[in-house]
Amino acid sequence: xxxxxxxxxxxxxxxxxxxxxxxxxxxxxxxxxxxxxxxxxxxxxxxxxxxxxxxxxxxxxxxxxxxxxxxxxxxxxxxxxxxxxxxxxxxxxxxxxxxxxxxxxxxxxxxxxxxxxxxxxxxxxxxxxxxxxxxxxxxxxxxxxxxxxxxxxxxxxxxxxxxxxxxxxxxxxxxxxxxxxxxxxxxxxxxxxxxxxxxxxxxxxxxxxxxxxxxxxxxxxxxxxxxxxxxxxxxxxxxxxxxxxxxxxxxxxxxxxxxxxxxxxxxxxxxxxxxxxxxxxxxxxxxxxxxxxxxxxxxxxxxxxxxxxxxxxxxxxxxxxxxxxxxxxxxxxxxxxxxxxxxxxxxxxxxxxxxxxxxxxxxxxxxxxxxxxxxx
Amino acid sequence: xxxxxxxxxxxxxxxxxxxxxxxxxxxxxxxxxxxxxxxxxxxxxxxxxxxxxxxxxxxxxxxxxxxxxxxxxxxxxxxxxxxxxxxxxxxxxxxxxxxxxxxxxxxxxxxxxxxxxxxxxxxxxxxxxxxxxxxxxxxxxxxxxxxxxxxxxxxxxxxxxxxxxxxxxxxxxxxxxxxxxxxxxxxxxxxxxxxxxxxxxxxxxxxxxxxxxxxxxxxxxxxxxxxxxxxxxxxxxxxxxxxxxxxxxxxxxxxxxxxxxxxxxxxxxxxxxxxxxxxxxxxxxxxxxxxxxxxxxxxxxxxxxxxxxxxxxxxxxxxxxxxxxxxxxxxxxxxxxxxxxxxxxxxxxxxxxxxxxxxxxxxxxxxxxxx
Numbered sequence: 001x002x003x004x005x006x007x008x009x010x011x012x013x014x015x016x017x018x019x020x021x022x023x024x025x026x027x028x029x030x031x032x033x034x035x036x037x038x039x040x041x042x043x044x045x046x047x048x049x050x051x052x053x054x055x056x057x058x059x060x061x062x063x064x065x066x067x068x069x070x071x072x073x074x075x076x077x078x079x080x081x082x083x084x085x086x087x088x089x090x091x092x093x094x095x096x097x098x099x100x101x102x103x104x105x106x107x108x109x110x111x112x113x114x115x116x117x118x119x120x121x122x123x124x125x126x127x128x129x130x131x132x133x134x135x136x137x138x139x140x141x142x143x144x145x146x147x148x149x150x151x152x153x154x155x156x157x158x159x160x161x162x163x164x165x166x167x168x169x170x171x172x173x174x175x176x177x178x179x180x181x182x183x184x185x186x187x188x189x190x191x192x193x194x195x196x197x198x199x200x201x202x203x204x205x206x207x208x209x210x211x212x213x214x215x216x217x218x219x220x221x222x223x224x225x226x227x228x229x230x231x232x233x234x235x236x237x238x239x240x241x242x243x244x245x246x247x248x249x250x251x252x253x254x255x256x257x258x259x260x261x262x263x264x265x266x267x268x269x270x271x272x273x274x275x276x277x278x279x280x281x282x283x284x285x286x287x288x289x290x291x292x293x294x295x296x297x298x299x300x301x302x303x304x305x306x307x308x309x310x311x312x313x314x315x316x317x318x319x320x321x322x323x324x325x326x327x328x329x330x331x332x333x334x335x336x337x338x339x340x341x342x343x344x345x346x347x348x349x350x351x352x353x354x355x356x357x358x359x360x361x362x363x364x365x366x367x368x369x370x371x372x373x374x375x376x
Numbered sequence: 377x378x379x380x381x382x383x384x385x386x387x388x389x390x391x392x393x394x395x396x397x398x399x400x401x402x403x404x405x406x407x408x409x410x411x412x413x414x415x416x417x418x419x420x421x422x423x424x425x426x427x428x429x430x431x432x433x434x435x436x437x438x439x440x441x442x443x444x445x446x447x448x449x450x451x452x453x454x455x456x457x458x459x460x461x462x463x464x465x466x467x468x469x470x471x472x473x474x475x476x477x478x479x480x481x482x483x484x485x486x487x488x489x490x491x492x493x494x495x496x497x498x499x500x501x502x503x504x505x506x507x508x509x510x511x512x513x514x515x516x517x518x519x520x521x522x523x524x525x526x527x528x529x530x531x532x533x534x535x536x537x538x539x540x541x542x543x544x545x546x547x548x549x550x551x552x553x554x555x556x557x558x559x560x561x562x563x564x565x566x567x568x569x570x571x572x573x574x575x576x577x578x579x580x581x582x583x584x585x586x587x588x589x590x591x592x593x594x595x596x597x598x599x600x601x602x603x604x605x606x607x608x609x610x611x612x613x614x615x616x617x618x619x620x621x622x623x624x625x626x627x628x629x630x631x632x633x634x635x636x637x638x639x640x641x642x643x644x645x646x647x648x649x650x651x652x653x654x655x656x657x658x659x660x661x662x663x664x665x666x667x668x669x670x671x672x673x674x675x676x677x678x679x680x681x682x683x684x685x686x687x688x689x690x691x692x693x694x695x696x697x698x699x700x701x702x703x704x705x706x707x708x709x710x711x712x713x714x715x716x717x718x719x720x721x722x723x724x725x726x727x728x729x730x731x732x733x734x735x736x737x738x739x740x741x742x743x744x745x746x747x
């Protein structure tokens with residue numbers, strides 16, 4: 001069967017304020033993850049595995065590092081002829097120039113871009129999710145059910161349900177009710193913010209939504225409830241694998257640590273749906289005389305001469321003798337001097353931890369975030 | 377803009393590497409955890425920071441070479457102004473003797489050399505088996521300043537394993553006066569490191585002359601022109617290793633895990649580039665023990681590693697011990713196996729509990745599966 005022509009539109013514009021200082025210079029999807037990846041690698045790799053080779057990345061907040069990182073998409077094998085990854089910042093038109101106001105508005109402003117590819121379906125993705133998934137199953141479901149929209153959903157803990165859009169299904173998985181962030185959720189089946197729209201339907205609803213001045217131009221708040229009210233064919237796809245929204249420091253930390261737990265459902269060493277990334281050219285890491293490493297991930301380009309336990313060390317780190325790093329995440333190019341102790345902390349890119357310094361506490365309930373002081 | 381051309385030869389007379397070559401080209405002998413031999417000379421050329429056209433003379437088994445280089449994108453060589461071409465080579469190696477620097481290999485690519493544009497002033501010719509991070513920019517500058525016809529690179533007081541017949545330079549005020557083979561490993565000799573810069577016009581003339589007189593070794597024609605042309609010499613500082621034998625290969629690998637060598641070669645502003653792969657960061661298990669080692673991404677380590685180089689996508693099982701060894705990509709050391717003084721070629725599998733060691737001072741080489 002010929003695959004339906006689908007393009008992906010990835011929302012990468014959010015500032016990610018809940019990631020605090022991790023997004024000081026970088027948009028949220030560009031934040032490093034798991035020692036060598038960036039958050040956006042997961043979505044882009046999923047696109048490749050789903051044979052979706054055209055991806056529009058809508059950027060707005062501090063997009064420079066992200067733009068440079070993505071390039072033409074060749075790292076994710078998305079640089080097919082006449083396809084590829086396109087960075088889509090807001091741009092000026094004849095009569096006005098506006099920022100992306102909401103998730104739906106970002107797609108609305110790119111209608112012309114989408115039309116260039118004449119897609120049957122448009123896949124809407126978020127740039128801040130960690131998961132490995134083949135989207136073609138969703139697209140197949142959309143074709144089989146003649147759906148106007150398929151929403152990817154998963155079960156969440158009931159106490160967490162009020163953070164999500166909660167759906168209610170009939171026996172054919174058709175969504176009969178959708179509530180965005182309900183105070184009293186009726187069940188625990190949550191929208192993951194991954195949507196497959198029939199393009200003709202999406203375009204119509206975006207145009208209507210744009211002319212409605214009371215709308216907040218958001219998929220969860222406006223577009224989806226409207227489609228359900230209009231009795232459009234909206235279905236749920238139920239995903240069973242590992243999925244995390246890493247929008248907060250705490251969830252970001254926990255998802256990273258999940259990599260050290262030998263989980264069957266979240267394992268980057270497997271070939272299946274392998275996560276690709278833009279690989280910098282670095283030598284294998286160097287382990288010195290005094291190093292001790294237990295249950296950790298270490299990237300290329302590092303120099304390790306200290307103790308590393310339950311930690312993730314990203315590229316180009318220098319860990320000197322007698323330094324101790326426990327249950328922590330070091331992002332790129334961090335230097336840890338002799339005798340420094342880091343526990344349950346996230347050390348942001350380019351930071352230097354001075355000799356005998358102490359950061360974080362393994363007993364603490366909270367994760368300590370350390371960011372290099374910005375030189376003025 | 378003046379363009380420089382780089383040629384990387386195939387060093388096909390290096391028969392002492394036979395065990396490592398097997399099904400691969402000498403260019404692609406794995407080294408340093410993720411590199412291939414050719415990455416060093418190729419990076420040295422790319423680090424010239426000018427537009428360059430590079431020809432790599434292939435060898436008899438060229439599949440691995442083409443597979444490694446592809447279009448050269450990982451060395452920034454697939455731009456319109458920066459280009460890479462694999463040339464034919466080794467046509468005669470199985471039927472006739474070859475020189476240290478095979479004239480036949482150049483002649484087989486005559487159309488390539490003849491078609492070089494006029495603005496190409498110099499050709500940098502380099503062997504493919506030199507592990508070094510060279511200041512090529514400075515060397516080319518000096519070559520131009522001294523208006524030399526040829527600049528030959530050498531290493532003074534070379535430390536390391538040598539073959540019985542090495543090529544040395546006798547100098548006078550930095551001019552090369554004599555090029556001689558010697559088995560006499562005395563100090564203060566100037567070992568030629570199979571790398572030189574030559575003016576394009578001089579090269580073409582010498583090539584024609586060699587062809588006319590049926591000389592098989594380009595070094596011989598240089599020797600014969602010594603008093604007619606200006607041959608400058610350049611002493612290379614820093615780490616240099618010629619990988620012409622299994623012993624030299626092993627020696628070099630053990631030096632790469634010394635901090636100073638590692639820093640000099642890899643923490644340099646001039647990077648050594650190689651083919652990139654999508655590997656996960658190295659995974660260290662709860663009981664891993666690692667010391668004095670270089671470990672590449674994609675490896676999974678649950679055993680102990682000491683004084684060793686461990687390549688990409690390897691797996692060191694629980695309780696396994698690896699010491700003074702080189703574990704090439706894809707190799708698996710089973711649980712509780714012991715590997716000492718050994719080189720495991722690509723994809724070699726050591727069964728659980730197996731004991732691999734060498735009984736001599738030379739390392740034992742476990743060859744790649746023949747499939």
